[in-house]
Amino acid sequence: xxxxxWCLAVGxxxxxxxxxGGFVALLIAVLFGLIGLVVGRIAEGKLDVQxxxxxxxSR
Numbered sequence: 428x429x430x431x432x433w434c435l436a437v438g439x440x441x442x443x444x445x446x447x448g449g450f451v452a453l454l455i456a457v458l459f460g461l462i463g464l465v466v467g468r469i470a471e472g473k474l475d476v477q478x479x480x481x482x483x484x485s486r
Contacts, residue, residue, distance in 0.1 A: 431467035438463020 442459030443452065468474035 429467075430471045431464060431473070434463040434467030434470065435460055436463070438466070 439456055439460040441463075442456035445455065445459070465474065469476060
Protein backbone atom coordinates (compact mmCIF):
# COMPACT_ATOMS: atom_id res chain seq x y z
CA UNK A 428 0.00 0.00 0.00
CA UNK A 429 1.47 3.33 -1.04
CA UNK A 430 2.02 6.31 1.23
CA UNK A 431 -0.73 8.22 -0.55
CA UNK A 432 -3.28 5.50 0.17
CA TRP A 433 -2.20 5.22 3.82
CA CYS A 434 -2.51 8.97 4.34
CA LEU A 435 -5.89 8.98 2.63
CA ALA A 436 -7.11 6.14 4.86
CA VAL A 437 -5.83 7.85 8.01
CA GLY A 438 -7.47 11.12 7.00
CA UNK A 439 -10.79 9.39 6.40
CA UNK A 440 -10.69 7.53 9.71
CA UNK A 441 -9.78 10.68 11.63
CA UNK A 442 -12.59 12.56 9.94
CA UNK A 443 -15.11 9.88 10.84
CA UNK A 444 -13.88 9.70 14.43
CA UNK A 445 -13.84 13.48 14.79
CA UNK A 446 -17.34 14.08 13.47
CA UNK A 447 -19.35 10.89 13.96
CA GLY A 448 -22.90 11.16 12.72
CA GLY A 449 -25.01 12.89 10.06
CA PHE A 450 -24.45 14.57 6.71
CA VAL A 451 -22.06 17.11 8.19
CA ALA A 452 -19.89 14.23 9.39
CA LEU A 453 -19.79 12.90 5.84
CA LEU A 454 -18.58 16.25 4.53
CA ILE A 455 -15.95 16.53 7.26
CA ALA A 456 -14.73 12.97 6.55
CA VAL A 457 -14.40 13.82 2.85
CA LEU A 458 -12.48 16.99 3.75
CA PHE A 459 -10.10 15.05 5.98
CA GLY A 460 -9.70 12.44 3.25
CA LEU A 461 -8.69 15.12 0.76
CA ILE A 462 -6.22 16.58 3.24
CA GLY A 463 -4.78 13.12 3.77
CA LEU A 464 -4.51 12.61 0.04
CA VAL A 465 -2.61 15.88 -0.44
CA VAL A 466 -0.23 15.07 2.44
CA GLY A 467 0.38 11.62 0.97
CA ARG A 468 1.10 13.05 -2.47
CA ILE A 469 3.58 15.51 -0.98
CA ALA A 470 5.25 12.73 1.06
CA GLU A 471 5.66 10.57 -2.06
CA GLY A 472 7.00 13.48 -4.08
CA LYS A 473 4.17 13.32 -6.62
CA LEU A 474 3.01 16.85 -5.77
CA ASP A 475 5.58 19.62 -6.01
CA VAL A 476 4.51 22.29 -3.53
CA GLN A 477 7.37 24.60 -4.47
CA UNK A 478 6.21 24.62 -8.09
CA UNK A 479 2.72 25.62 -7.01
CA UNK A 480 3.82 28.53 -4.81
CA UNK A 481 7.18 29.41 -6.38
CA UNK A 482 8.04 31.94 -9.04
CA UNK A 483 6.13 31.74 -12.32
CA UNK A 484 9.31 32.05 -14.41
CA SER A 485 12.83 30.87 -13.71
CA ARG A 486 15.77 32.61 -15.34
